[in-house]
Amino acid sequence: MNKTVNPNELTSDDDNGPLYVAQKKVYPQSISGTFRRIKWGLMAFCLGVYYFLPFVRWNRGLGAPSQAVLIDLPNSRFYFFFIELWPQEIYYFTGLLIVAAVALFLMNSVGGRIWCGYLCPQTVWTDLFYAVERFVEGDRRERMRKDKSGGGLTLRRVSEIAFKHAIWLMIAWWTGGAWVLYFNDAPTLVKELLTFQAPMIAYIWIGILTATTYLLAGFMREQVCTYMCPWPRIQAALTDEWALNVTYRYDRGEKRTSVKKAAELRALGQPVGDCVDCYQCVAVCPTGIDIRNGPQLECIQCGLCIDACDNVMTKIGRPKRLIGYDNDINIQRRQEGKAPIYRIVRARTVAYSAIIAAVGGIMLYVLATRTLLDINVLHDRNPVAVKLSDGSIRNAYTVRLLNKSGYDRVVAIDADGPVNLTTHVVGVDSVTPDRPMIVIPRDSTSELRLLVTAPADSNPEKSIPVRIHVTDIGLGEVATTTDNFVAP
């Protein structure tokens, strides 16, 4: 295996085996350093948010759920702190998805697969499971030794394995458990779950997510990234020569030699690389690759090999970042003996940022101007217009009134247009001739049949615009919609 590989001649070394390859078990070694610290921090943050967010309370008043983040499927509501969304407002999610996608593009153009290395759930949970494994079974060497001594299933070893899987299953179970808490009042559901009173569907979902977490983070690990995830393929098409990627600076590292030999050669003033071929970067890699072979599909850009090599470089008294975040342009420039350049502000990143800002701005604007009283109108098509016995003309509309507030409202409906119009709501006695009054209970919708009549002498043209208003009698809040009034 000890061969030097020029990254321009990428070859796969073992393609002569059978058609199907067994998963090679990876034993990542523990490591400390800058990127490891960033990863711990992000892991704590992400998991903390995921596991505890359902328990955050938010007072919305009587009758409304007091959970800060809640997806209320039976009542078709989504609550996010001060935001409450109705099914009619599903376009917020479109905006959110656009922002999420473009943010991923932006991350990618700045730092390659930073999503994969630091934030992807698969990475985060796998990292956590590895930490558990290390805690129970020991570090890389120990684990390798234990696995190799095949027949040596001592009681100690068996209990160790059982302990590891027990912790894994607990984490997996909590992962599934936290998931269902987003769909129901968390404290209530926890109580129900513990007393086996919870709905069957909750147990089913916990089961599914426990199984997938356990399987994906405990066993599939890097296989998910290499074989199952489409993102490595897509991001390759999105990345450019400016994007920072974890790179082995082979121009500085080659020729590899031992520490002793390097010192000797250096003393003689002979050219020598900084890489001492210690394999630390390979030992820590969670996908089990050798970054010195150049950029690879399997690399999730987690930066752990940077930490490993930095530690080695510090020890042997050479400058850090033999492996570091670097871009294609600098590989080229260093070869030509030029200084490296980094540019984060580029057309691409500016464009992505602008899109995020624009979509985010629109969403904020819509959110800020969101009304708690709304009216949707559908003009009857069959017939579009009716002539009454006195010659006046009437159009009928199906009106949906939305009261998104936490209190009951008394509203009046009226219509205006180029001609004098009167309104009547079926089943409702008007208080004044043209202002039928309706009660809409809080947090609900009412569907009504609205009849709008133009007098016989008004002679409306074939089609005139009509504005239909719904007015909260108490608060004076008005919602308006426009439609057409048609003559027969």
Next chain:
Amino acid sequence: MTDHHGEFDSVTGKSTTGHEWDGIKELNTPLPRWWVISFYLTIVWAIGYWIVYPAWPLIASNTTGLFGYSSRADVAVELANLEKIRGEKMAALGAASLADIEKDPALLALARAKGKTVFGDNCAPCHGSGGAGAKGFPNLNDDDWLWGGTLDQIMQTIQFGARSGHAKTHEGQMLAFGKDGVLKPDEIVTVANYVRSLSGLPTRKGFDAAKGEKIFADNCVACHGDGGKGNPELGAPNLTDKIWLYGSDEATLVETISQGRAGVMPAWEGRLDPSTIKAMAVYVHSLGGGK
């Protein structure tokens, strides 16, 4: 590098599987084993599916599966449940009075929804899917009613029909004054013009209003009433308004007076259950024409 297939690709440095199509050779890029195992598991799963679920067609039927499950039976159960739920709601509808239904938003919504589907199934062929009517078939969205437009009157018309043969049906028809030789052709034209004048429509030049009025008084007032205001008891239309069931032009009126009219509305009692008829009455009333 050794290669047990005896083929080697010099560009990629990989061995090939030995398969070749039109000079293109397949590189040996191994699949991970778990992937292959998953593939076999799906096959096993599929076989399990055949056994557990109804799957194989036989000559006259099909295999019933291990537990006798079928999605069709599932649907039947769900439909039965739905009927049960609806049954309770429909009972509430049956118990409430017509006026109370219109006052209660929930019952009104239920009656309108139910009425709309039943209307579509039974009434739409004549009255149109939105109740817009057609020549000879009244528009149910306007405010002109042959047999009365209150909730009770509409319900009665739906229940027993008009000239339907039902014992309690509405009776009365427009006589054929021409065909039966009661009026002469020129008298018919005169009275037709008179009728047009009642609702403010223009009349023919040289038309004798006094003669028209006399013919009308002698022949028509009995049903259509003084001044032609109509009579819902007899289904005699109001001739002074702007709504005409068969048309208001002179030719149509002459035809109506000569041939008579006797449109039939079938009776729905016995064909639809009482609460359905109630729902339909509320629906028709709420279309906009009810009084």
